[in-house]
Amino acid sequence: MQDKDFLMIPGPTPVPESVLLALAKHPIGHRSKEFSKIFSSVNEKLKAVAKTQNDVFIYTASGTGAMEAAISNTINAGDKVLSLVIGVFGQRFADIAKLYGADLEIIKAEMGKAIDPKDLEAKLAADTERKIKAVTLTHSETSTGTANNLKALIPLIKEHGALVMVDAVTSLGCMELNTDELGIDVLVSGSQKGFMVPPGLSFIFVSDKAMAAKAVCKQPGYYFCWNQAKKALADNTTPWTPNVSLVIALNVALDMMMAEGIDQITARHKRLRDILRTGIKALNLKLLTEDETASAAITAIYPPKNIAVAAIRAAFKNDWNIVVANGQKELLDKIFRMGHLGFVSERDILTGLTALEAVLIKLGHKCDAGAAIKAYQEILKESELCPA
Numbered sequence: 001m002q003d004k005d006f007l008m009i010p011g012p013t014p015v016p017e018s019v020l021l022a023l024a025k026h027p028i029g030h031r032s033k034e035f036s037k038i039f040s041s042v043n044e045k046l047k048a049v050a051k052t053q054n055d056v057f058i059y060t061a062s063g064t065g066a067m068e069a070a071i072s073n074t075i076n077a078g079d080k081v082l083s084l085v086i087g088v089f090g091q092r093f094a095d096i097a098k099l100y101g102a103d104l105e106i107i108k109a110e111m112g113k114a115i116d117p118k119d120l121e122a123k124l125a126a127d128t129e130r131k132i133k134a135v136t137l138t139h140s141e142t143s144t145g146t147a148n149n150l151k152a153l154i155p156l157i158k159e160h161g162a163l164v165m166v167d168a169v170t171s172l173g174c175m176e177l178n179t180d181e182l183g184i185d186v187l188v189s190g191s192q193k194g195f196m197v198p199p200g201l202s203f204i205f206v207s208d209k210a211m212a213a214k215a216v217c218k219q220p221g222y223y224f225c226w227n228q229a230k231k232a233l234a235d236n237t238t239p240w241t242p243n244v245s246l247v248i249a250l251n252v253a254l255d256m257m258m259a260e261g262i263d264q265i266t267a268r269h270k271r272l273r274d275i276l277r278t279g280i281k282a283l284n285l286k287l288l289t290e291d292e293t294a295s296a297a298i299t300a301i302y303p304p305k306n307i308a309v310a311a312i313r314a315a316f317k318n319d320w321n322i323v324v325a326n327g328q329k330e331l332l333d334k335i336f337r338m339g340h341l342g343f344v345s346e347r348d349i350l351t352g353l354t355a356l357e358a359v360l361i362k363l364g365h366k367c368d369a370g371a372a373i374k375a376y377q378e379i380l381k382e383s384e385l386c387p388a
């Protein structure tokens with residue numbers, strides 16, 4: 001059916017109507033008082049979402065642009081960088097560091113597993129001369145639906161003294177993350193995920209320590225230069241023409257987020273994840289990631305034996321107008337991924353589960369019809385929403 005598609009991919013995500021309507025308006029000048037007022041409000045709200053006093057710079061670029069800026073503003077050729085890799089996006093951070101000439105070391109986990117803090121501890125302890133300048137890590141690894149335990153990993157990096165650079169593209173605005181409490185030096189995220197806005201903006205939150213690294217960084221860089229961004233920030237604007245319409249739309253989305261409350265948003269994502277995972281298990285499917293390390297934004301699922309990922313995705317799309325994602329790189333055609341981040345409610349998850357069950361039964365999988373929804377009823381019985 002036309003216009004009926006529902007995105008259950010890990011971004012872009014569904015966009016609320018009020019945000020879409022904001023996008024329909026004429027752009028305004030980015031050097032106007034009107035824009036500066038909106039920009040300043042957006043900055044304050046972004047900082048509230050990330051729980052930080054650090055400056056935030058907004059780029060008209062997708063998340064990868066902010067990842068590149070994290071490296072290009074801080075890492076000189078020859079600097080040692082340690083990258084924690086649990087999937088495609090952790091590897092991307094490592095690849096960018098390498099491209100800028102970093103002396104790169106990697107700790108890599110098996111797909112579907114998070115970094116073991118003991119491995120990080122050992123690696124940092126071996127760096128007796130404190131040569132590692134920065135550690136890059138992914139909070140929610142979108143390619144596997146696995147989340148690293150920031151509370152266990154970051155204190156180890158702080159103890160060592162390296163810069164902490166976190167990719168929070170699919171975790172900020174979805175999962176618990178307190179930038180200042182954890183002491184994150186560089187945090188990157190993007191508009192098309194938990195922020196419920198179309199793709200095109202990315203955010204980078206920068207600590208004083210990261211700014212000090214910028215001061216001695218010799219890498220060339222113009223568009224993404226933090227000094228330029230900081231100077232413009234003093235006038236509540238950006239150094240170059242931003243995507244004004246997206247900034248205005250983001251302001252509307254952030255107002256929605258403030259009204260719901262950040263802690264309530266992360267609680268909602270957790271609950272949606274748990275409902276989805278419980279339903280999937282009730283349908284006799286295997287998940288890639290254990291419950292303890294599951295991202296609250298994306299769930300990666302193995303198809304039943306003898307049923308192709310392509311067939312599942314096609315049935316979702318053709319029968320239900322629901323778009324689910326394939327695996328990426330080494331997990332291509334081995335898993336499918338359902339996104340549940342941003343503008344997503346319990347109704348959407350139940351629709352997704354109902355569709356999943358119908359798709360599987362149609363394709364010959366053996367499971368009890370109604371099992372996923374029955375599992376949901378059990379969750380309801382145990383929750384405050386529906387006391388027995």
Ligand SMILES: Cc1ncc(COP(=O)(O)O)c(C=O)c1O
Binds near residue numbers: 010011062140141168
């Ligand atoms: C965890 C993670 N990091 C980085 C990126 C890259 O962001 P973008 O595609 O917006 O450049 C993505 C995109 O999905 C992501 O999920």
